[in-house]
Amino acid sequence: MQRLVKKQISCIVAMVMVLLLAMSVIVPDKTYAATTHSLKITNGGKTAHTFEIYQVFKGDLSGKVLTNIKWGSGIKDSSKASLGSASAKAKTLTNVTKAEEFANDLQSHLGTPAKTQQVAAGGSETVTGLEPGYYLVKDTASSQSNKENGAYTSYILKIVSDTETNAKLDVPTVVKKVQENSDRVWQDAADYNIGDTIPYKLTGTLPTNYDKYTKYAYKFHDEMSAGLTLDPASIKVKIDGTEIASSKYTVTQDAGSNSFTVAFADLKALDTPTTANSSIVVEYNCKLNDNAVIGSAGNPNTVYLEYSNNPNRGGEGEFGKTPKDKNIVFSYKVIVNKKDENNDPLVGAEFTLYKKTVTGKEAITRFTINNTMEANKTTFTYKGLDAGKYVLEETKTPTGYNSIEPVEFTIHAEYDKTSDDPKLTKLESLGTLTFTADKTAGTLSTDVVNNKGFTLPETGGMGRYLIYVLGAVLVIGSLGYMKRRKEATIK
Structure with a gap:
């Protein structure tokens, strides 16, 4: 009996121990419970960003209040002593300006980030598992240097308690326009004659966070x-409509290329004030030269901006660049084939091409074919023509052929006036003369036909002599009649 009682007591003790062990697992111990938070980051920029999240301060978090503040895991252990009391430092952060200064001062003291998160352009990501504290969010070093549309976000300081933040960044833009000579409108494409002067205009903007920079470099390429x-000599720069002295910027033409730059070392150092709403305009002229490409390939011209992109470094040392903006100038070619009525090539002709203007017509002498080297030419090519009205005059007619009347025709072209990549969409000729158009080659081809002159009929050798005799008789008779009449008048 005693043995049975002991056995029952042992079983009861074992059951109690199991129950106590189970309770120790089920009941949470508040002393060791881990409370973490999340941070949602939204990237409003035009490029992907890799953000590093550093815990600057740690402590006890109640709502938005952090107490018992100590240096966080993101600060190097070797820096904590020199930085002094974390609690005392936190008390000095009384406004945004002081917080920004603090963030800049911390850069050399940062250790290992608590988290790293990539966020796509225009996207959002949520970082989880963050312990309570005050965090610094920044771009990975050098991640936005020389990147198209690249810009660094201003340093972000945030108390983490399931919160969110927007990356504070923006980039400038640039637009290039060419002026069409027919209506003086600024657009993305135009057409011109070889030798014409072509006006161009570049317009640059500034970022919305321009005020965060102490220095701002700005360069047009x-x-x-x-x-x-x-x-x-035609280059002029204006800021908000005010022309800037050429001594305030630098123009550099790249050796061995057709490129040039207009550069400001620091826009903020100019006498002319600039704000985030300012526009910087560069105007200049080019000539369409003999190397001009005829047809749909055209003569493109691009621009991009290089700019300061790191406000955290005062705008020095790192730069981004905008995408290129492109426009294009087109030019065309007229081909005249001289032929006879049998459609055979005909030599001996010379032409002058005129472009009609408001005041009349203007000879395009560079297209005149009238020298001895071209004496046997039957095809006449007029390269580098603008759209518009023209007159083709035959200044020398092949021997034995009738001259033609001046031929009027119009080169009509259509192209994209507003486009990131302008295209020539239509090329044709209007007028009585039929041309064959090749839009890709930019050519308008036609045949100009001369007909032979008429020959008066003859009746043979004897008939010719009789005509001569009759002519002589008529002349002698006329002289005799005039003499007799004169004598009668004297009497």
């Missing part, structure tokens, strides 16, 4: 095709 020749 203009890249012209071989068919365009810059007139350096």
Whole structure:
């Protein structure tokens, strides 16, 4: 009996121990419970960003209040002593300006980030598992240097308690326009004659966070095709409509290319004030030269901006660049084939091509074919023509052929006036003369026909002599009649 009682007591003790062990697992111990938070980051920029999240301060978090503040895991252990009391430092952060200064001062003291998160352009990501504290969010070093549309976000300081933040960044833009000579409208494409002067305009903007920079470098990179020749003396720069002295910026033409730059070392150092709403305009002229490409390939011209992109470094040392903006100038070619009534090539003709203007017509002498080297020419090519009205005059007619009347025709072209990549969409000729158009080659071809003159009929050798005799008789008779009449008048 005693043995049975002991056995029952042992079983009861074992059951109690199991129950106590189970309770220790089920009941949470508040002393060791881990409370973490999340941070949602929204990237409003035009490029992907890799953000590093550093815990600057740690402590006890109640709502938005952090107490018992100590240096966080994101600060190097070797820096904590020199930085002094974390609690005392936190008390000095009384406004945004002081917080920004604090973030800049911390850069050399940062250790290992608590988390790293990539966020796509225009996207959002949520970082989880963050312990309570005060965090610094920044771009990975050098991640936005020389990147198209690249810009660093201003340093973000945030108390983490399931919160969110927007990356504070923006980039400038640039637009390039060419002026059409027929209506003086600024657009993305135009057409011109070889030798014409072509006006261009570059318009740059500034980022919305321009006030966060202490210095701001700004450089236009203009890249012209071989068919365009810059007139350096024509370059003018205006800020918000005020012309800027040439001593305030630098113009550099790149050796061995058709490129040039217009650079400001620091826009903020100018006498002319600039704000985030300012526009910087560069105007200049080019000539369409003999290297001009005829047809749909055209003569492109691009521009991009290089700009300061790191407000955290005061705007120095790192730069981004905008996408290139492109426009294009087209030019065309007229081909005249001289033929006889049998559609055979006919030599001996000379032509002058005129472009009609408001005041009349203007000879395009560079297209005149009238020298001895071209004496046997039957095809006449007029390269580098603008759209518009023209007159083709035959200035020398092949011997034995009738001259033709001046031929009037119009080169009509259509192209994209507003486009990131303008295209020639239509090329044709209007008028009585029929042309064959090749849009890709930019050519309009036609045949100009001369007909032979008429020959008067003859009746043979004897008939010719009789005509001569009759002619002589008539002349002698006329003289005799005039003499007798004169004598009668004297009497």
